Amino acid sequence: MFSGWLVAALGLTMTRRSCSSLSVPDIAAYFGTKTRYEEVNPHLLRDVLTVNASVLRPPATERCVPVHLTAVIRHGSRYPTVKNIRRIQRLSELVRREASGSPGGSGGSGGAAGAADWLQDVQSRWEMWYTEDMDGQLVLKGREDLRQLAARLSLLFPSLLTEENEMSISLRSSSKHRCVSSAEAFQEGLQLHWRHSDVQYRHLVDDKLMRFFERCRGYVEGVEKNRTALLEVHKFKHGPEMERVKRKVAGRLGLHQHHLTADLVEAAFFLCSYELSIKSLHSSWCFLFDEDDAKVLEYKSDLKQYWKRFHGYMISSLSSCPLFHHIFRTLDKAGRPRRSTDAPPEPASILIGHAETLLPLLSLLGLYKDQTPPTADNYHTQHGRSFRSGLIVPYAANLLFVLYDCQRGPRLQLLVNESPVRFPGLETEDAPLYRDVRAAYRHLLDGCDFQRECEGTSVGGRGPNIEL
Numbered sequence: 001m002f003s004g005w006l007v008a009a010l011g012l013t014m015t016r017r018s019c020s021s022l023s024v025p026d027i028a029a030y031f032g033t034k035t036r037y038e039e040v041n042p043h044l045l046r047d048v049l050t051v052n053a054s055v056l057r058p059p060a061t062e063r064c065v066p067v068h069l070t071a072v073i074r075h076g077s078r079y080p081t082v083k084n085i086r087r088i089q090r091l092s093e094l095v096r097r098e099a100s101g102s103p104g105g106s107g108g109s110g111g112a113a114g115a116a117d118w119l120q121d122v123q124s125r126w127e128m129w130y131t132e133d134m135d136g137q138l139v140l141k142g143r144e145d146l147r148q149l150a151a152r153l154s155l156l157f158p159s160l161l162t163e164e165n166e167m168s169i170s171l172r173s174s175s176k177h178r179c180v181s182s183a184e185a186f187q188e189g190l191q192l193h194w195r196h197s198d199v200q201y202r203h204l205v206d207d208k209l210m211r212f213f214e215r216c217r218g219y220v221e222g223v224e225k226n227r228t229a230l231l232e233v234h235k236f237k238h239g240p241e242m243e244r245v246k247r248k249v250a251g252r253l254g255l256h257q258h259h260l261t262a263d264l265v266e267a268a269f270f271l272c273s274y275e276l277s278i279k280s281l282h283s284s285w286c287f288l289f290d291e292d293d294a295k296v297l298e299y300k301s302d303l304k305q306y307w308k309r310f311h312g313y314m315i316s317s318l319s320s321c322p323l324f325h326h327i328f329r330t331l332d333k334a335g336r337p338r339r340s341t342d343a344p345p346e347p348a349s350i351l352i353g354h355a356e357t358l359l360p361l362l363s364l365l366g367l368y369k370d371q372t373p374p375t376a377d378n379y380h381t382q383h384g385r386s387f388r389s390g391l392i393v394p395y396a397a398n399l400l401f402v403l404y405d406c407q408r409g410p411r412l413q414l415l416v417n418e419s420p421v422r423f424p425g426l427e428t429e430d431a432p433l434y435r436d437v438r439a440a441y442r443h444l445l446d447g448c449d450f451q452r453e454c455e456g457t458s459v460g461g462r463g464p465n466i467e468l
Ligand SMILES: *[C@@H]1O[C@H](CO)[C@@H](O)[C@H](O)[C@H]1NC(C)=O
Pocket: 052, 053, 054, 055
């Protein structure tokens, strides 16, 4: 519980941001899972509390009312993890020691006035300010991400996320520090919206639900710890596209190419992303990359997410069965016919986790499945792919299940990052009848057994998922 002064302090950060003069690197939408939520919804840069109720689209003729919201939410902006902090350290030492700049070499992005000093800036003015104890923790901007999301969802669902409903809204979080902090921030956002003077936290930590991936042996052994399973990523990392980016970056820094590894190039790219997402800063490190370089580095991250967490292997999506069943059990209960004397349904279920939580679930639901999987060799035909991790799982990414009570029965709508997304196989409607959604996922509702899929040795569960 907090006293009033803190709420007042939090209130300050909730004020609407006015038009910002910040210049944003033109590569900011290519940061994969390190992308800011604002790149996906740029209107939030003008007003963080913008909501457009027209995203809720039950049939106008059926007089529907929302009766339940399940929101699966990724934590907000965070510090780099130790692994990346060490890489950034190595990079900054190397650049300080060895870089000389290319003769007349200008930066990648921008290049013109204002960018001229970028090399001197990264070499002598930029200070290594990341320390290992920051290890992946939520940053202040990340708290704001979640507070603001909570406020927008309250505006979008004024009958569900209400003060009267407070005690019947369930909140669960992964045990990781950045998620627990995000769960707190979400509650701050709700309670500030309700103008509470004290903030009270009442979330539960539930790793079985939100960190299922680390408990699924078939997944951990078959994919996560299996170098063969991520072959495409390793091939691309040392393939011609990445080599070209490495050459260009080495040239811009005036470094011998063999001093620079793919990991260090990536560290510089991430550094640009961190300075933007943490400090809202257009860092000089960003000038090392042009848009073509950024697309290649984005593809490298997407390959990793695809083969490690997404449609690449069935077992990755199946590891999310416990979360899938939890969500549908909640929806079943909320959609059940009730007598007026029955207790009202749970208005909302807020589930806070990771990109690693959302991706397998989205994949299990059959979303963002392109005809041709991304591989090390087909970069040039993948420009129009639907799987771009930065658009799907940026910081504070969210998957919303909205259940409506309608004349013909309950209906369900999906939103990803506050935009409508249609169920595969039910593409004619934004909010199909709930019973049709259940029929479409019948095989999962009747199966998708975590024990069997994750501990069992059933063939097929681990193989590449090549059926379309
Ligand atoms: C809301 O979104 C709809 C499209 O979904 C658009 O036509 C409309 O202009 C938007 N309204 C506002 C106020 O932005």
